[in-house]
Amino acid sequence: MLVIILTLMLAQMMAAIEGTVVSTALPTIIGDLGRRDLYTWVFTSYFIA
Numbered sequence: 001m002l003v004i005i006l007t008l009m010l011a012q013m014m015a016a017i018e019g020t021v022v023s024t025a026l027p028t029i030i031g032d033l034g035r036r037d038l039y040t041w042v043f044t045s046y047f048i049a
Helices: 002-033 036-048
Strands: none
Touching: 002 036
């Protein structure tokens, strides 16, 4: 049971870190894409990949 809880905690931590990475890079990515309406697609494509 402890292994399952630790695994879930690690997965949540990694998701939070990845979200921070995308948020930090988002202004540059949106600038390169040139369209603000693609904002949600950046997060979606990152988490799917």
